[in-house]
Structure formats: structure tokens, C-alpha cells
Amino acid sequence: MLELQAVNAYYGSFQALFDISLTVEQGEAVAVIGPNGAGKTTLLRVISGLVRTADGTLTMEGKNLRTVPPHAIIKLGVAHVPENRRLFPRMTVEDNLKIGAFTPSARKQFKERLKFVYELFPILAERCAQFAGTLSGGEQQMCAIARALMSNPKMLLMDEPSAGLAPVIVQQVFELVHQIREKGFTVLIVEQNIQQVLKVVDRAYLLEVGSIKASGSASELLGSEEIRKAYIGV
Amino acid sequence: MFDIYLLETIVNGILLGGVLALLALGLNLIFGVIDVVWICYAELVMLGMYAIFFLYVKFGIPLILACLAGIAVVAVFGYLVHLLVISPILGTAPINQLLATGGLLFFLQSFTTLLFGVEFRNIGLRLPVLEVFGMYISFARLLAFCTALIGMIVLYLFLARTYIGTAIRAISQDREVMVLMGVNSRKIYLITSAIGGGLAGLAACLLVLQYDIHPAIGLSFGPITFMICVLGGLGNMLGGFIAAFIFSQIIAIGGFYTELEWGYVIAFAVFIVMMFIRPQGILGSRS
């Protein structure tokens, strides 16, 4: 579904990603794991068109994403849940979800999408008239994911969903990811919390200092000695 | 003890506040969403006034239609201002936008002088003065106040209920994320600019009922509008609304006890003092 090949990305003259190649098949859940500053967020920004790449291929279902303007990426079915949630703090939960369904095709199905999302996340239904900025960390993450789902995406990009959340909440968030998978959504997650994320995905890539250092199934990576020593500290 | 003239002044102050609030709303909308200050905003109003004048007086079009046309003209102009002047320099330092709109102010004032000369013009409408409880209230002013209020309510409903309105509110809270939602910010900015222009056009309709038209009329209420916006917290529409009435009261009452100009001087002085006490404005937030 999503395919990157030999993608390089720069911030000005600083190169952030080196020769990245990865794929995500339909229905899969794939993780990109790695330490701080590895370029994980950059990767997602490249896919969403916020950072332009000079070369390599970047396609979604065969369509070349590099020539698509950033605000049109969502129309191709790629919804991005940004780092730190980035909700609209002084707008209600429902208004936030409204913006999630901004594209014309999503707007037509707004009522159905809203129903779907409220069923998936009943707490949001309760808090629908509350300002998003007043929600708890876990609820905000829920809202951010829900907002992305409003556009009826084919694939969800999630940028560090566990960032800044208490461990108990983190558990809940990954439960949510699992639930979303069950509903049939394809997911690409970028995460620092390797232990938790490897439990809910099929495959993963290890990104370090802008390059992919390893890849494989989740169980393979969980079992790998290097990763355990370097990141899980076991 | 009860001074009917003072009460009359207060009431007139409130009525004046209505139109000022409308002006402040337009400026705040544009600043809150796009993060630019149109120094030439009052000159857009002036354009609207001239448009209405010519349509009504020279071409004999009915006043209501002339006013609607005036609103449309300034709305289009607002759109063009963003498209041609603001958009090319949007990413650069804020002073560039101030200077560019400053240049536009110059240009509009002078160009109007060239076209229409410096004489004062008036649409010649003599609206009655009402007597209410012994106070003399100008009907034009009352009409202007009510229309301004209606305009503001319409704007509020638009922003709160419609899709585009919600998008406009959202973009002022988080610009970057909007792209991920599939929103073309440029389109939203253009729409916002057009709405800002439309509000200026509405203000023009209201002012043209009460005042003479001349190229420098922007100076009469432009700086005041900025003061009101800053006083209320730049970009904060509710703050601007409240500040407009505070300001208009100071002008009215100050002018009541002394001469009109002193009213303005006091208002400005109060503004400067307020800047020291609360620099971010009454409802503004520290950024």
C-alpha cells in the first residue's frame, strides 16, 4: 500500500534521512522504532508532504506522493495523528472531529463517521461539548486518533502516541491501537516505547540516525539481543 | 443631580461603540487568523464609502442596493489585498506586512485624492433625530448600532456553526496541523480576508449615513480601531468588542466635559497607560 524507496530528506543543508526504504501492506500494522532524534518524526512528515524529498520513490497504492501538495495527501487516504496530539485547544471535541472530516468526501459522511468514532471511543461522546484543551492526556490522544479516523482513511500514521503520557495511560493507548487494527485499519506507528509498540504491530523497522539499521517481524525484533540490550535494557 | 445631557452622551457613546466594535472585529479576525495587521484597514472602509456614494448619488441606485454593492466591492478588495500584497510576504518578518500595508494606506489615500479630490462629500441623507426620554438620539446612529450588532451576531454564527467558520477558528489555533486535515490554508486566508473586507464594507455603509467622505477619513478612526484592538488583546474578538465600548465612552465623556479633540487625546493617553498596566490587553494572552 505505502512504499518508500531510497528516500532522502533534508532540512536545508542538513540531511535527516538516508536512503530509506520501507513498505506497509494493507491491513498491516508496522512500527518504526528508534531513539530520540533518529528521524522518526521526519519520516512521517515526509510521507505527509510537510518535508519535501529530493529523490527516491514515495507511493501510496501506486500513486506518487511526491507530486501531491501536502493538503491533498489526506484525500489519498493517509491520515496523520501528529506528535503531541495537536488538538485545537479552544474548540470542542466535536468541533475538532469536524475538522478531521474537512475534505468534501468525508464531510458528506460526517454523521456516519461521527457515530463510528463515538462508538469506538465512548468517552469522547460524553465529552463532545468540552474544550479539547481541558481533556486529560489519554483522552486527548483518543481525540487525536478519532479526528484522524473522521476522514475515513485507508492508512493511519501515528507519531509517538505514547509521548508524555503516564504508563497506565500508555497501556490504554496501545489497547486503542489494537482495537483500530481489529477494525481493519492499516497503521504505521513511530514510537520510542519499543516494548509496548512491538506487542501490537506485525513488523517493525529500526531507525537510527536517519538510516534503517534493522527490520523484521515484531517477535523477531523483540527476541533480538541487540535491541534488548540497547533499548529495553534487559 | 441627574444630568440628562450626560446620559445622552453616554448613550451616544454606546451607539458609537457599536460601529467601532464592528471595525475592531474585522481587524481582529484577520490578525487572529492570518497573523497580519492591515494598517490600511480604515482606508478599505473609505473605499466602501466612496463606492456607496458614487452608486447612490451619481448613478441613482437605491441606497440599500448601493450598500450591498459597497460591501461586495470591499470584500473583493480584501481578497485582493491578501492575494497580491500579503501572500507574497507571508513567511517573512512581521514588519514587512506592516510596511506593505502601510504602503497600501499611502497608495489608497493618495489615489483617492487623485481621483476624487479633497472635497468633502456627503450622501445628503437627512435622517431624523429622535427624542427618547428627553434625550436627542440621531436615528442614523441608532440604525448603525443595530446593524453593527446584527452583523456581529451573523459573524459569530458563521464562525461557530458553519464548516468554513470552524476551519477559520481552527487555523488560528494551530496553523500547521490544518494541512494534515486536508485544509488549504491559502484558501482559508483568502476567505477570511474577503470576510474582513466585507465587514469593512458594512462599516462603510453605517458610517456613510453619519459622516462626510474625504480621502483622509481613514485617519479619523483608523488609529482608534488599532488602539481598541490592542487594548482588547490583539486577535481577541471578544476583547476588541468590550474595548470598543470602553474607548467610545472615554471619547464621548471626555468630549462632553471638554472639547472633542481632548476626548481623543484622553482616550489615547488611557491607551498608553493601559499598555503599561496590562500590555497584552484586557483579554489578551501572553505569547
Add this chain to the structure above:
Amino acid sequence: MNKLFYLIGAIVLLALPSIGVPQYYMHVLITILIWSFTYTSWSIMGRFGLVSLGHGAFMGVGAYTVAMLWNYLSLTPWIGIPLALLFSMAMAILIGYPCFRFRIVGHYFALVTLALSEVIRMLIMALRDYTGGSLGLTPERFGEGTSLYALQFADKETFYFIALVFWAFGIWVWKKIDTSMDRYALDAISEDEDAAASVGINVTRQKLRITVISGVMTAFGGILYGQYLMYINPHTVAGVGVSLQIVFAVVAGGMYVAFGPTVGAIITISLAEFLRVLIGTAMVGLDTTIYGLMLILFIIFLPQGILGAIIEKGSRKKAVRKPATAVGAAPG
């Protein structure tokens, strides 16, 4: 190389009156010199991102104080001028201190200064019994019109030298600041106030100091103008119009180079005079129409001004370090 330029320039400028330049051109030259001085004074602040839309206030206070003290209290400008400069300094501190202490910058600062210039203009109008309101004020002529006591000089040649001296002084101050340590402090402040403060720069004091210098010099520009023209009114020496005119000229000429504001003055005044000669008073406002249009075009296409662009093209070898303000788009 530079020194030679300056020497030749100085000789030419000093010799100018002697070669018999017609009175009209002398007048234009003097006007250019006086306004150059004012524009340079503004740019001392403007180049560091402290964009004031209120310098009309300083000009007004300077010009009106001296003229009024002379007309009503028969106070010689020898005393009147220091008093006026003191007033402007007070005004600069009064506005500057709260602004800088409370971190009022950018839009807010510009609008506050705009308020200032309008207050002064309103004040002048409100005091119309003394200032003559919009009709303006004429300092009373002393004797034949030339007097050291009244600091009035009827013959253009004398005033030319006076204007020249102060213009040169203005450039000197500009350069002095440009090569001082404070310049780097101010550059740092304009890029990132917090970072500057954290390395020990006293942000408030630096900004206040440059504001006072700029304001007082501008006030003096207003005084020069008043004493030369022997007529002032609130629209030519105060208010938003003047403030914007100053900004435009500096932007057109080049805000980051010493002679930029002077070039701006040459452009604007020559244009105005040229149009006046060509079209007469038939098309009042044509020059400002063109200024307005030019300002917009300059900001979009040539933010470093004409002189700035020329210098940049000419000396690519000497990497001119330009501050971050007003040039180029922010990253991201």
C-alpha cells in the same frame, strides 16, 4: 579606496554653494539634507527591528516646542532647543521603558508608537489656540530674518552648511553605533530577546538607549525643518503620514546601510519635486500615490532597499552580515 570617495564627496559638497547653484536647487538640497538626517535617525532604531510608526511624534514635539517657546515666551532657540530635546527624551523614555520592560514588540510596538504619533497630533489640534491647529504655526521672524540669537538664517547658503554639518553628524552617529559593541547586542536582541538576555545583555537598557538616541535626533530633525521652512503644521511634522513617510524612504533607500536613508530621501524628494515641476498642483497626491505603490513593491521584491541591493550586488566578496529581520522567509 573608501577614504578617497569620502574626501572627494566632502570637497564637492562643501564647494557646492560657491559654484553658484540656483536658489531653487539649493532649497531642494537643503530639504534633502534635513530629511536625510531625520530618516537616518529613524533607521538607527529601525535596523534593529524596532520599527516605530511614531517618529512623527518626535518631529512634532521638537518643532512645535521650539517654535512655541519662541513665539509666546520669546525664548531663544538656544534655550528652546535643549528644552525640546529634553522633552523628546522624556517622551522616548516614557513610551520606551514600559514597552521594553513588558516585552512589547513587533505589531504591538508599532501600534503603540502609532498611537503616540496620533496623540501628539491630536494634542497639537486640541491646543489650537496656541498651535494654530491645522493652519499651522509660523515662528516669528527676528529682524531681517538672519540672526544667530534666533537661530534663523534667511540665506540658503548658510543653512546649507548647517544642514550639511548635521547630516554628516547623523551619518557619523549611525556609523559609530554600527561599529560599536552595542550593535551586536542589539542584533542579538532583534533575533532572540530571551537568548540575548541569557548571555547577560541588558535588553531593556539597550533598547531604551537606542530609542532615546533615535527619538532625540528625530526631534532635532523636526527643529531643523521648522527653523528652515519657518512654517510647521501638524500634518507635515506629526501624525501617521509623516511616520509612514519616514519608514518608506528608509526602506526604499536601504535600512541596513549608512547612506541608505539618504538615498531614500534623494529618491522621494526628487520624485516629489520632479512631479511638481512636471504636473504642477493639478494632480495633488500623485507623488504619494507612487510612494505607496513603490513601498509595496519594494517590500515584496526588494526588502533591502535600492542602495542595499546595489551594495549586495557590488561586493559579494565581502560577505555583508545581515540581520534576520525584514529579509527572506523564515524556515519551516
